[in-house]
Amino acid sequence: MNTAPALAQLLRAVQPLSVNTSISEVAECFLLAAHSSFLSLPLVDEQGRPSGLVSRYALQNIFMQRFGRDLWGNKPVSEVMNPQPLLVRLDTSLEEAARQITAQLQSPIRDDFMLIDAQGRYCGLGTVLDVLKAMESRVGQRNRVLRQALVDLKESQVQLVQSEKMASLGQMVAGVAHELNTPLGYVTNNVQLLRELSLPLLQLATAQAELADCLADPSCDEPRLAAALDSAATSRAQAAPELLAEDLQQLFADTGYGLGQIAELVVGLKDFARLDRAMSEEVDLNDCIRSALLIARNNIKDKAEVLQQLGELPAIACAASQINQVLLNLLNNAAQAIDGFGRIQVKTWAEADYVLISIEDSGRGMSAAVQKRIFDPFFTTKPVGEGTGLGLSISFKIIQDHGGTIRVASVLGRGTRFVLRLPRRQADQLKRSA
């Protein structure tokens, strides 16, 4: 990165004068165009060490006096110089130079400052204005760097939120795949069984058709009829349709139930994945809860029984997919907080201006110290790979963007309750948080 000009770049190569130069000569020097931008001129001794600065201001004072030039003109400039000018080493940083200038130069500013090398020899003149300009450009440059850092930060935040979304989506898909597997397994088995059972039935149907053909055919002889009767009797005995009827009923019912479960999951998935449709669709939050429970069922079923007390709710304008994400995280957190087998209670109710959802678990609860940090991004007490610690911070932002609140109450060893409060009506247009 290009750094702002260092002090050496601000050096003005001004030829120094000797302390013995007369005041008139110095005054002439001030009139030179090359010196027009300086408040003062440098004076050095024979070794090139700074002796002082003579300022325009000091000379003006003299020449404005009556007979000033006649009285003072031939005197050496050392008589009117500032013998203690500000000396700044060339390798000083810009910030340090600015600090020395503000500490040592007095107002009104009448002098420039002298730049010296490590041996204390004069190198050139520096002006306050140059330092000011360099400082300003440095501040401008820092601002640009900061602005870029802010843009980068926002970008990586968006990426994080996105990856958390993908992670919860992945979790959800894995859960749903698992859920689909069970009904799919027995529907497949049942179909296989039905195929096996249908074989003797088909044989029976074929034998009976042959018998019927025989009976209807006047040319059918005795041996053919006897064979057809025999084959029909054997097939009937093998197929035992009166015994099969009950099995078939059961198989069809089970298969129907399995297909129903698959259909329910697919509907749930579709509901859940109403991802990023119109932000302010009117939604019954109870539907969101049912959908999230369905999706989280695989994570919950071995950890807790779920008690639902869903009150009647008015439909509210919200981003259903985002609310689903919040609910899924709260439900998963609740299940993960339970050691052994416990209980998760989900309640909803409506108040005058708000719709409320409470998710309460009988898990291990949280200490006050943990509670204070749960909404911080990346705060997690879960092992690496199990939790990113983003769930609640994203949930917080989603609920905040909806103009709502998310509150937590927890007792260590007893359980935790999260309460979401969402306004019935959105005050402003929903902000997109995704």
Ligand SMILES: Nc1ncnc2c1ncn2[C@@H]1O[C@H](COP(=O)(O)OP(=O)(O)OP(=O)(O)O)[C@@H](O)[C@H]1O
């Ligand atoms: N119901 C709860 N009971 C006890 N502790 C909880 C509960 N919900 C959240 N916590 C605590 O809050 C922490 C942060 O939760 P958050 O959902 O933000 O992240 P996570 O669950 O750890 O990870 P992620 O959600 O990204 O998988 C959890 O690690 C846990 O310590």
Ligand SMILES: [Mg+2]
């Ligand atoms: Mg979580």
